[in-house]
Amino acid sequence: MPDAVPPGAAFLELELAARFGCSQSPVREALPRQEEGLVQRSDHRGARAPETSHDEAAEDAAATARSGVPGRGALLAQPADPVDALVPDLRRHLDAMEAAAEAGDPCALAQIGREFHRRRFTAARLPSLEPLPPRWLTHVHRKAGDVPAGRVRCRERYAETRTMERVGRCDDPTPARQGRRPEQQTAARWSGTGREAGHTDRSGREHYGRCSRQVVDMLASIGMRPRSVPPADLERGMQQERRRAARIAARAAGFLRQRARGLSGVGLALGTLLFAAALTPTLVPRTSLTQGALAGACFAAGYGLGVAWRWLWAYLELPEPAERARRIANGLVATSCLSIAVIFLWRAAEWQNSIRAVMAMEPVTSAHPFQVCAVALVTFATLLALARLFGLAAGFMAGRAGRFVPRRIATMVGVSVAVVLFWSVANGVFFRAAFHLLDASFRERDALLEPERPQPVEPARAGGPGSLVRWGELGRAGREFVASGPRAAEIGALTARPAAEPIRVYVGLRAADTAQERARLAVAELKRVGAFDRSILVVITPTGTGWIDPSAMNAVEYLHHGDVASVALQYSYLSSPLSLLVQPEYGSDAARALFAEVYGYWTTLPRERRPRLYLHGLSLGAMHSESSVELFEMIGDPINGALWSGPPFGSRFWRLVTDGRNPGSPAWLPEFRDGRFVRFMNQDGAREPADAPWGPMRIVYLQYASDAVTFFDYRDSYRSPAWLQAPRGPDVSPQLHWYPLVTALQLALDMAMATKPPMGYGHVYAPQHYVDAWAAVTDVRDWSQEALATLKRHLAKTAGPALEDDGSDEGAYRNRGG
Numbered sequence: 001m002p003d004a005v006p007p008g009a010a011f012l013e014l015e016l017a018a019r020f021g022c023s024q025s026p027v028r029e030a031l032p033r034q035e036e037g038l039v040q041r042s043d044h045r046g047a048r049a050p051e052t053s054h055d056e057a058a059e060d061a062a063a064t065a066r067s068g069v070p071g072r073g074a075l076l077a078q079p080a081d082p083v084d085a086l087v088p089d090l091r092r093h094l095d096a097m098e099a100a101a102e103a104g105d106p107c108a109l110a111q112i113g114r115e116f117h118r119r120r121f122t123a124a125r126l127p128s129l130e131p132l133p134p135r136w137l138t139h140v141h142r143k144a145g146d147v148p149a150g151r152v153r154c155r156e157r158y159a160e161t162r163t164m165e166r167v168g169r170c171d172d173p174t175p176a177r178q179g180r181r182p183e184q185q186t187a188a189r190w191s192g193t194g195r196e197a198g199h200t201d202r203s204g205r206e207h208y209g210r211c212s213r214q215v216v217d218m219l220a221s222i223g224m225r226p227r228s229v230p231p232a233d234l235e236r237g238m239q240q241e242r243r244r245a246a247r248i249a250a251r252a253a254g255f256l257r258q259r260a261r262g263l264s265g266v267g268l269a270l271g272t273l274l275f276a277a278a279l280t281p282t283l284v285p286r287t288s289l290t291q292g293a294l295a296g297a298c299f300a301a302g303y304g305l306g307v308a309w310r311w312l313w314a315y316l317e318l319p320e321p322a323e324r325a326r327r328i329a330n331g332l333v334a335t336s337c338l339s340i341a342v343i344f345l346w347r348a349a350e351w352q353n354s355i356r357a358v359m360a361m362e363p364v365t366s367a368h369p370f371q372v373c374a375v376a377l378v379t380f381a382t383l384l385a386l387a388r389l390f391g392l393a394a395g396f397m398a399g400r401a402g403r404f405v406p407r408r409i410a411t412m413v414g415v416s417v418a419v420v421l422f423w424s425v426a427n428g429v430f431f432r433a434a435f436h437l438l439d440a441s442f443r444e445r446d447a448l449l450e451p452e453r454p455q456p457v458e459p460a461r462a463g464g465p466g467s468l469v470r471w472g473e474l475g476r477a478g479r480e481f482v483a484s485g486p487r488a489a490e491i492g493a494l495t496a497r498p499a500a501e502p503i504r505v506y507v508g509l510r511a512a513d514t515a516q517e518r519a520r521l522a523v524a525e526l527k528r529v530g531a532f533d534r535s536i537l538v539v540i541t542p543t544g545t546g547w548i549d550p551s552a553m554n555a556v557e558y559l560h561h562g563d564v565a566s567v568a569l570q571y572s573y574l575s576s577p578l579s580l581l582v583q584p585e586y587g588s589d590a591a592r593a594l595f596a597e598v599y600g601y602w603t604t605l606p607r608e609r610r611p612r613l614y615l616h617g618l619s620l621g622a623m624h625s626e627s628s629v630e631l632f633e634m635i636g637d638p639i640n641g642a643l644w645s646g647p648p649f650g651s652r653f654w655r656l657v658t659d660g661r662n663p664g665s666p667a668w669l670p671e672f673r674d675g676r677f678v679r680f681m682n683q684d685g686a687r688e689p690a691d692a693p694w695g696p697m698r699i700v701y702l703q704y705a706s707d708a709v710t711f712f713d714y715r716d717s718y719r720s721p722a723w724l725q726a727p728r729g730p731d732v733s734p735q736l737h738w739y740p741l742v743t744a745l746q747l748a749l750d751m752a753m754a755t756k757p758p759m760g761y762g763h764v765y766a767p768q769h770y771v772d773a774w775a776a777v778t779d780v781r782d783w784s785q786e787a788l789a790t791l792k793r794h795l796a797k798t799a800g801p802a803l804e805d806d807g808s809d810e811g812a813y814r815n816r817g818g
Contacts, residue, residue, distance in 0.1 A: 025241060089119050265330050267306025272337040274302035275376065276344035277739040281351040282746040283706045283732065284753045284762055285361065288368035291348070292375025294749050298742050299376060300383040345369040354733040359706070359761045394418035456483060460529050462505045468525045475508035475570055477546035482506050484550055491562045494794060495787075502557045503531050503565035508546070515571065515586075519593040522567050523601055531565030532602070534611050536778060538566040539598050541591040541617040541625040546570035549618045551767035551799055552645065556774045558791055559783065565611065569594040571624075587620060591628035603637050614777065615642035619709060619763065622647040626654070634697075641698035641777045645765050649712045654701060667722035668705035668729040681773050683730060683760060694779070702765060702773045705729020708750035709763050717744035731761050759799060767795035 016027045031047045093116040100108040278298035279291070286294070321329070348367035356363055398414025405413065455471045456464040461482050463471035474482060482504050491499035505525045512518040531537060538556065542548050548568055557564045571590035595615070602613055617625035622644035629642075647654040657678050661670030665687065672678045675688040676695040681702050703710050711723050720738040728734065754763035771792050774780070783791070 090116065093119065264303065264307045264310055265333075266310050267303035269333045269337050270306040270309075271299040271302035271380070272341050274298040274739075274742055276337075276341045277742040278746065279344045279348045279351065279367075279372075280739070280742075280746075281355045281733040281736050282743065282750050283355070283708045283711075283736075284750040284757055285352055285355045285359070286749070286753070288371040289375055290749060290753065291367070292372040293379050294745060295372060296376035296379025297383065298745055299380045300387075301741055301745070303380070303384070304387065345372070348372070351733070351735055354735045358731050358733060359757050361758060390418055390422060393421060454483070458487075458501055460501050460503045462507070462525055466528070468521060468528060469505075469507055469511055473508050473510040474506050475510065475546055475573075477542065477548065478506035478508045478568075478570060481548045481550075481553075481568065486554055486557055486562070488562050491558055494558065494791065495561055497561055500534075500562040502562045503529050503534065504553075505529065505531065505565070505567040506570070507568075508570045509573070515569070515590040515593040516597075518569055518590070519597040522569055522594060523597045526565065526567055526598070527601075529565070531567070532605060532611060534563050534565040536560050536564040536614065537598075537602070537611040538564065538614050538616050539595055539625075540566055540568040541587070541594075541615075541621040541628065542568050542570060543619050543621050544572050544574050544587070546572070548621075549645070549765065551765060551795065552616060552618065552643070552770045552774075554795060554798075555767050555770040555791075556778065558795070559771065559774055559778065559780050567594070567598065587624035588627040591617075591621075591624040595628040599634075599639070612640040612778070614640055615644075617644055618765065619646045620648060622654075623651040626651055638697045641700070643700050643702065643770075643773050643777045645702040645770070645773070646707055646709055646763055647701060647703065648709055654710075657701075666725070666727060666729070668703070668711065668732075679776065681769070681776070683766075683769055685772050686776065690776075698777050698779070700773050700777045702769060704731060704761060704763075704765070706731040706757065706761050707754060707763050708747045709754050712744075712747045712751055714744060716747060717741045759796075767799050768792035771795065 013024045013027045013031075017024045093112055096112045097109055097116065100112055275295050275298055278295040320326075345367070346369075348369065349364055352367060353363040355361075394411075394414040394417070396414070397417040398410045401413040402410035404410075459465050459467075461467075462469045463474050463479070463482055471479070485502060485504060488499045488501045491502075503526075505522060507518045507522045507525070509518075512521055526532060526537075536556065538553075540548055540553075546568075553566060569590050571586045599613070602610055615625050615629065617623070625642065625644060626647070629639075644651075644654070649655075657672050658667060658670050661667070661672055665671040669680050669682055669687055671680075671687050675686075675692055677697065678699045678701070679686045679688055681700055682704055686700075705711070705723060706729065711721065713721060716738070718740060721743075723729065723732075724736065724738055728736075750762075756762065757764060760766035760769065771788060775783070775788070
């Protein structure tokens with residue numbers, strides 16, 4: 001608080017409450033009880049300090065001289081807050097006044113009193129009152145001279161001054177009240193709230209009294225004194241506050257009961273069962289936030305099914321059960337459903353640990369059931385509000401249409417119009433705005449040059465000296481790909497053999513306007529760096545943001561001693577889900593354009609001099625890479641093979657091969673015919689023997705059983721997936737069970753969280769598993785098993801800490817932009 005309140009300044013209840021750490025109620029009670037004229041109150045403006053003119057101050061001074069009670073001007077002139085320099089001066093004057101009173105000298109007493117009051121006016125720093133103290137104090141001195149001298153009268157005047165000084169400072173919380181004026185007794189009454197009235201409720205009344213005393217102390221320090229407030233009035237005010245709070249609580253409870261009565265009992269029962277099923281494990285561990293959101297969505301889905309069931313029952317005009325039977329059935333169903341929900345909440349941590357155990361993760365001690373329930377409730381309420389908003393829109397449209405067509409046709413019209421309206425708003429406003437925002441943000445991020453990735457100095461890398469592609473046009477993911485990776489010296493140090501400098505070519509979106517132009521630029525860059533003279537050439541289709549998994553490319557470059565050239569073409573700034581949603585054809589068109597250009601030039605080279613040609617892609621890149629190849633075009637001159645890791649569930653060729661697997665082979669690691677054309681691998685390798693013969697073209701799918709990106713299927717909502725049948729994958733929880741609708745929602749969430757598990761699980765593919773896959777695809781024969789094990793340990797040691805690093809510096813491993 002400032003030392004003085006300027007005239008006209010507002011007393012804000014919020015500021016006063018924050019200053020003293022109390023609620024607004026004590027402040028609201030204290031302000032109206034001030035002496036008349038000390039606080040000005042007006043409608044819509046609150047309380048303010050009064051404006052004091054010279055005439056008003058003169059009148060107050062005269063009144064003070066006549067009555068001996070300080071008026072408003074004198075009270076406003078009191079110091080705002082006694083300071084170290086003021087209090088000793090006042091006490092020194094009081095000691096001198098006490099000596100004059102003992103001596104019975106009224107003139108000395110008046111003279112010292114004049115100095116006492118002048119000191120108070122000086123400390124108040126009120127310029128409008130500075131001319132008044134000399135006249136007022138002279139008048140008081142003259143009046144004091146008319147009073148007969150006497151020790152008793154002098155001591156009475158001294159006692160009055162002493163009392164006024166104590167009350168003004170409010171440092172006397174429990175003085176005797178005898179001989180005080182009403183305005184002097186008020187501070188003691190406020191300070192003694194709770195004790196003098198004999199209150200025993202110390203939990204509420206003493207706290208209220210402490211808050212009130214703090215407010216009164218502040219007001220008294222600026223010269224304001226509350227009027228006398230009997231303890232009975234304070235008690236009455238507290239009771240009114242309690243009654244007001246009780247009324248608010250009753251209204252809230254009534255509102256909730258009214259809304260609860262409007263809910264469907266069947267819907268709540270089904271929703272509770274689906275809520276409980278959502279707590280069971282699937283493929284990826286969940287946090288309390290994601291678990292709560294999933295459980296709330298499942299509860300909303302179950303509630304919607306229950307409402308639809310009740311509507312269908314009424315629509316078919318089926319007989320309703322008796323009231324007594326309905327109450328009994330509702331009670332039994334509610335008890336059973338709640339019991340199931342409580343049991344499942346209790347076991348939720350155990351189920352999550354069953355996933356973490358197969359992924360070698362630390363177990364959790366609690367699933368945080370209260371947080372899960374709170375998030376689920378918020379999710380359900382949000383979805384319910386949207387559903388009811390849709391119902392209101394459909395009802396409104398049906399009511400308008402019912403004026404012209406029969407009721408049931410009007411209902412269909414209302415629902416259809418509401419669907420079109422909601423979809424138009426969502427697609428035309430929300431999704432479009434979100435897409436433009438994300439596209440702009442991803443574009444800006446892609447263009448940002450990272451200082452930690454300097455431009456390469458090797459001519460064999462895109463963006464380096466003599467490159468046809470400028471460094472700034474590679475994009476963020478392209479610069480990561482080109483600047484990272486092993487150099488020839490690193491490869492030679494590990495293999496103890498001569499190594500070549502790996503060639504990496506990348507063409508970003510800014511390099512040319514169309515995919516065909518970028519593809520031609522990429523082939524020209526490959527020719528410039530001599531990529532077609534290497535032994536291995538890999539055509540890569542990146543993920544949505546253009547990211548390429550370094551675990552894959554580092555492995556093949558080590559396996560072939562750096563004699564590898566790789567090329568990639570960026571087709572989007574967005575992440576894979578967004579790119580697939582809004583630009584589904586961009587990736588396949590870009591992949592097709594690059595493969596056509598590379599394959600067209602590659603087929604013109606002599607077979608004995610050209611490199612072996614392979615395709616590679618991860619996640620969305622794998623699906624687009626699949627679509628870039630037309631097998632009938634390569635019958636006469638096929639490529640050498642492909643490695644596709646983590647293929648999405650929508651990959652057509654992967655789906656065709658998986659569905660046509662040999663009987664008895666699991667869906668998570670199929671066997672396709674004799675394995676000469678396609679093989680599947682996971683953490684433990686392939687099911688076929690390592691020495692099994694291959695055909696002229698080798699295709700390997702690297703996939704984990706815990707990868708929901710690969711194994712999600714919308715049909716899981718009404719049928720159990722094939723990969724749940726025994727035997728299960730090594731990284732799938734043994735306590736995972738299928739539940740209608742719930743399992744599909746769980747797997748949809750697992751897709752969003754697929755990159756959160758540790759490396760080697762989910763959608764995070766480990767370099768040691770890439771080593772086995774590339775060795776099979778490219779027919780590596782000059783590495784012993786001991787040397788391969790050493791390479792796996794080296795790559796895992798390099799990738800693990802980089803992926804787990806939480807620093808702000810993004811590396812090639814940490815930026816899993818797909």
